[in-house]
Amino acid sequence: MTNLTELRKKLDNKEISSVELTKEYLKKISENEALGAFNTVCEDEALKMAELADKTIAEGNSAPLTGIPMAIKDNICTKDIKTTCSSKMLAEYAPPYNATVMEKLNAQGIVTLGKTSMDEFAMGGSSQTSALAKPKNPFDTNCVPGGSSGGSAVAVAAGLCAAALGSDTGGSVRQPASFCGITGMKPTYGTVSRYGLVAFGSSLDQIGPMANSAQDCGIILNAIAGQDIHDGTSRRHNIDFNALLGQDIKGLKIGIPKEFYGDGIDGEVKNAVIKVADFYKSLGAELVEVSMPTLKYAISAYYLLACAEASTNLSRYDGVKYGYRTESPESYDELIKKSRAEGFGAEVKRRILLGTYALSSGYYDAYYKKALAVRQQFRLEHDQIFEKCDVMLTPSAPTVAYGIDSNINDPVKMYLADVCTVTANIAGIPAISVPCGVNSANMPIGFSLSAKRFDDARIIQFADVYEKSFAHPTANI
Amino acid sequence: MCAKYDTIIGLEVHAELSTKTKAFCTCDASFGGDPNTHICPVCTGQPGALPIINHEAVNYAIRAGLAFGCEINRYTRFDRKNYFYPDLPKAFQISQLDLPLCVNGKIELSTGTTVRIHQIHLEEDAGKMVHDDYHGQSWADYNRCSVPLIEIVSEPDITSAEEAAEFVSKIALYLKYLNVCDAKMQEGSIRADVNVSLKPAGSPVLGDRAEIKNLNSFRSIQRAIECEIERQTQILDEGGKVVQETRRFDDATGTTSSLRSKENANDYRYFPEPDIMAISFTDADIEKAKSEIPLLPHERANKYVNEYKLTDEDARVLTLEKYISDFYDETVAIYPEYKSVANMFLTEVMRRVKETDTEEIPVTAADFAKVCEMADKNTVNRNDAKTIIRFMFEEGGDPMEIAKANNFIVEEDLGAINDFIDNLFAERQDLVDDYKNGKTSVFGFFMGQANRGLQGKATPKSIKECLEAKLKNL
Numbered sequence: 001m002t003n004l005t006e007l008r009k010k011l012d013n014k015e016i017s018s019v020e021l022t023k024e025y026l027k028k029i030s031e032n033e034a035l036g037a038f039n040t041v042c043e044d045e046a047l048k049m050a051e052l053a054d055k056t057i058a059e060g061n062s063a064p065l066t067g068i069p070m071a072i073k074d075n076i077c078t079k080d081i082k083t084t085c086s087s088k089m090l091a092e093y094a095p096p097y098n099a100t101v102m103e104k105l106n107a108q109g110i111v112t113l114g115k116t117s118m119d120e121f122a123m124g125g126s127s128q129t130s131a132l133a134k135p136k137n138p139f140d141t142n143c144v145p146g147g148s149s150g151g152s153a154v155a156v157a158a159g160l161c162a163a164a165l166g167s168d169t170g171g172s173v174r175q176p177a178s179f180c181g182i183t184g185m186k187p188t189y190g191t192v193s194r195y196g197l198v199a200f201g202s203s204l205d206q207i208g209p210m211a212n213s214a215q216d217c218g219i220i221l222n223a224i225a226g227q228d229i230h231d232g233t234s235r236r237h238n239i240d241f242n243a244l245l246g247q248d249i250k251g252l253k254i255g256i257p258k259e260f261y262g263d264g265i266d267g268e269v270k271n272a273v274i275k276v277a278d279f280y281k282s283l284g285a286e287l288v289e290v291s292m293p294t295l296k297y298a299i300s301a302y303y304l305l306a307c308a309e310a311s312t313n314l315s316r317y318d319g320v321k322y323g324y325r326t327e328s329p330e331s332y333d334e335l336i337k338k339s340r341a342e343g344f345g346a347e348v349k350r351r352i353l354l355g356t357y358a359l360s361s362g363y364y365d366a367y368y369k370k371a372l373a374v375r376q377q378f379r380l381e382h383d384q385i386f387e388k389c390d391v392m393l394t395p396s397a398p399t400v401a402y403g404i405d406s407n408i409n410d411p412v413k414m415y416l417a418d419v420c421t422v423t424a425n426i427a428g429i430p431a432i433s434v435p436c437g438v439n440s441a442n443m444p445i446g447f448s449l450s451a452k453r454f455d456d457a458r459i460i461q462f463a464d465v466y467e468k469s470f471a472h473p474t475a476n477i
Numbered sequence: 478m479c480a481k482y483d484t485i486i487g488l489e490v491h492a493e494l495s496t497k498t499k500a501f502c503t504c505d506a507s508f509g510g511d512p513n514t515h516i517c518p519v520c521t522g523q524p525g526a527l528p529i530i531n532h533e534a535v536n537y538a539i540r541a542g543l544a545f546g547c548e549i550n551r552y553t554r555f556d557r558k559n560y561f562y563p564d565l566p567k568a569f570q571i572s573q574l575d576l577p578l579c580v581n582g583k584i585e586l587s588t589g590t591t592v593r594i595h596q597i598h599l600e601e602d603a604g605k606m607v608h609d610d611y612h613g614q615s616w617a618d619y620n621r622c623s624v625p626l627i628e629i630v631s632e633p634d635i636t637s638a639e640e641a642a643e644f645v646s647k648i649a650l651y652l653k654y655l656n657v658c659d660a661k662m663q664e665g666s667i668r669a670d671v672n673v674s675l676k677p678a679g680s681p682v683l684g685d686r687a688e689i690k691n692l693n694s695f696r697s698i699q700r701a702i703e704c705e706i707e708r709q710t711q712i713l714d715e716g717g718k719v720v721q722e723t724r725r726f727d728d729a730t731g732t733t734s735s736l737r738s739k740e741n742a743n744d745y746r747y748f749p750e751p752d753i754m755a756i757s758f759t760d761a762d763i764e765k766a767k768s769e770i771p772l773l774p775h776e777r778a779n780k781y782v783n784e785y786k787l788t789d790e791d792a793r794v795l796t797l798e799k800y801i802s803d804f805y806d807e808t809v810a811i812y813p814e815y816k817s818v819a820n821m822f823l824t825e826v827m828r829r830v831k832e833t834d835t836e837e838i839p840v841t842a843a844d845f846a847k848v849c850e851m852a853d854k855n856t857v858n859r860n861d862a863k864t865i866i867r868f869m870f871e872e873g874g875d876p877m878e879i880a881k882a883n884n885f886i887v888e889e890d891l892g893a894i895n896d897f898i899d900n901l902f903a904e905r906q907d908l909v910d911d912y913k914n915g916k917t918s919v920f921g922f923f924m925g926q927a928n929r930g931l932q933g934k935a936t937p938k939s940i941k942e943c944l945e946a947k948l949k950n951l
Binding site: 075076077083085090093095096097099194195196197198199202203229230231232233308309311312315316317318320321322332336356359360361364368 | 518521522523524525526527528529530557559561563566567568569615617744746747748751752753754
């Protein structure tokens with residue numbers, strides 16, 4: 001896999017043009033249509049953007065991402081390019097505006113190859129709740145690629161793009177990155193604007209890069225991060241995500257939260273992550289045991305918060321203004337009921353119902369308010385943990401990618417599989433998933449690093465150190 | 478009012494703020510416009526769009542709160558109020574539930590009743606549905622969507638329909654003086670929901686209440702309450718029980734009818750708006766807001782009495798409407814003869830603006846000041862000045878041009894002035910002698926006599942000059 005730094009050199013040295021590169025990727029995308037990575041491929045727009053990029057490069061004005069062909073998760077608004085959220089509800093919806101991250105990437109002159117498939121409205125961990133393309137794991141097409149940013153993970157892992165954007169509400173960047181053997185990062189909540197990211201759980205959602213290396217993630221984050229006047233929850237910061245690259249990790253402390261290494265974590269996964277810890281130790285990092293007693297409430301709190309927010313965020317899809325509308329409704333009530341009944345898939349409906357219930361009069365205090373209290377406790381607990389260590393090391397998921405359809409009918413089992421990733425969203429901290437080899441069935445395993453809020457550069461530093469010694473697994477496609 | 482029952486009324490007054498832009502986006506917030514021309518991804522609830530708080534709206538709401546004696550919450554938060562309606566594109570309204578901007582204020586009524594203000598919170602307006610019954614179609618216009626509103630919630634301290642109407646009109650007047658709301662009821666910028674209940678006179682137990690929604694004129698507020706009192710009185714007289722419900726008032730028939738019962742009430746599933754950070758205020762913020770509050774009606778009236786020496790009644794009438802008071806202030810800023818401007822204004826302008834419904838005076842303060850000055854200096858006589866004002870109202874035009882065109886300018890005949898003074902001196906030789914002996918205060922007497930005798934024929938300025946010359950040459 002070529003990383004962004006090498007691609008930049010090749011483009012700037014005119015070894016390859018952006019148009020040539022874009023055509024290569026478009027060819028690969030069409031050859032691998034069966035992987036189901038894309039809902040929309042925008043060939044014409046991509047080639048136009050590539051031509052413009054080549055001009056900029058020829059003028060010597062290239063930015064780090066000028067002419068780089070990228071894939072964008074289909075819940076990030078792209079002006080006049082369909083943004084479907086893999087839902088029947090938005091199957092024909094082309095936004096009248098660009099997400100802030102797209103404005104920033106376009107300002108650098110990236111090439112948008114297309115929009116990647118995902119779980120419907122980012123709700124799921126397999127990408128199989130998609131009502132449009134259903135992506136498959138390039139390491140074994142009988143297996144899921146993870147989710148919800150499965151299409152982006154597949155596109156990167158199968159070499160269908162140079163890098164991609166995903167979004168992460170409870171692990172939706174990191175878990176598919178782990179399942180597909182690539183690097184994916186969820187930055188600190190508030191570092192990247194959410195304006196134009198179709199909302200799922202507003203207080204948890206964050207856009208993140210999915211790429212061939214931690215350094216690539218840093219390059220993309222440097223392009224898309226920053227306070228945004230269109231997002232009141234974005235924060236003023238001055239992070240250089242790649243600021244600590246190449247620095248020694250000797251003497252730095254790695255927290256090992258024991259709760260993440262117990263029952264429920266697959267043995268091969270556990271061993272692979274312990275090996276990662278040993279590797280860091282061999283470089284002079286110090287391993288410290290830490291504890292996260294509130295972890296047992298993580299899944300419940302996460303699903304309450306995310307579903308409560310989702311239930312109102314998704315109310316706007318009523319068939320009135322845009323999106324799917326039922327045929328010949330008799331009344332406004334029928335218009336809205338039927339449009340929503342026909343336009344949303346089962347998982348989306350399940351979460352809307354959960355969230356609506358949690359916010360209902362008489363249940364609010366018992367559910368939503370308690371979940372908020374858990375979140376508060378989580379933040380305190382993380383503050384305490386990061387007083388003891390610089391980064392925390394955990395598996396990215398309890399297992400490797402599983403067979404398509406094996407979990408899909410058991411929502412509770414699906415929800416529990418998010419246990420390794422949701423904590424970072426609840427606490428608002430940065431976390432990155434990095435591949436650490438494959439299991440006996442040749443399926444990728446990922447480990448995760450997290451740090452205190454706004455210490456994003458620290459986890460990129462650690463991830464980069466590991467990647468300098470261990471190559472990512474490659475899929476045979 | 479039936480003495481058998483006590484009437485208990487509480488109001489929720491919604492007032493649209495006159496900010497330039499909307500509450501949560503930068504679209505034009507002004508009234509009207511072609512349908513769906515003041516819209517953007519945020520106020521039409523496009524997927525992925527996020528609200529951004531308009532701090533001008535927050536400041537306006539605080540200004541209103543301070544004027545009504547409220548405490549300002551130092552920590553305030555927004556909440557989502559969830560319900561489906563086609564004029565509400567996000568299917569939730571951004572509002573405030575338990576941490577509103579302002580709490581615990583009060584408004585005094587002329588009846589002596591003090592109405593406590595429970596809270597004032599900031600929220601966004603919905604769009605407008607246009608129904609085409611002929612074709613059986615409905616259209617949504619989102620121009621009004623997300624225009625900032627404040628909701629002023631009273632305690633149930635109001636005891637009659639008249640008091641309720643006064644409460645709302647006092648709010649409207651204050652909001653106008655605060656420059657935070659244009660309070661045009663015909664444009665829907667002030668609307669009220671009223672809660673009415675009756676209880677046996679003197680009983681401490683409150684009765685079940687009915688809420689009447691969306692009343693948009695002082696008159697309909699008063700009428701709706703009157704007929705609701707009548708309805709409830711009848712129910713109670715017949716031994717029945719008032720049902721707690723939401724009702725609607727039909728202006729045409731003057732009756733209320735049930736909209737929905739308590740059982741069918743919406744569960745709004747309020748919860749904290751995750752897209753807008755809570756706001757904290759410091760003491761300095763509040764002090765700054767206080768310093769930005771303009772003079773309120775009673776404060777302006779006090780100024781007129783204490784500084785301008787107007788009568789209490791004149792001051793009261795001049796401050797009944799903000800645009801009247803503004804016009805007076807503007808005129809005296811140009812021509813600071815407070816009493817004479819007030820007199821001319823109250824007799825000649827007031828009458829004419831009262832005949833129209835609009836809050837527009839078709840004459841500029843500068844021109845009006847000019848007419849006042851022309852009359853005071855006898856450039857035209859006072860009756861002609863009034864005619865000039867009439868022309869200005871009816872046809873417009875520059876006062877001096879009107880005066881010239883109609884031969885209103887007083888022609889000065891110095892000979893006549895001198896003759897008059899000579900006659901006057903002859904009649905009052907005693908006073909002339911007094912003057913010669915150093916008693917110069919008699920000058921005022923001569924001046925007064927000459928002004929009166931020469932009214933319409935000479936300006937006070939010329940009379941004064943002639944008089945001075947004559948006295949000098951005695």
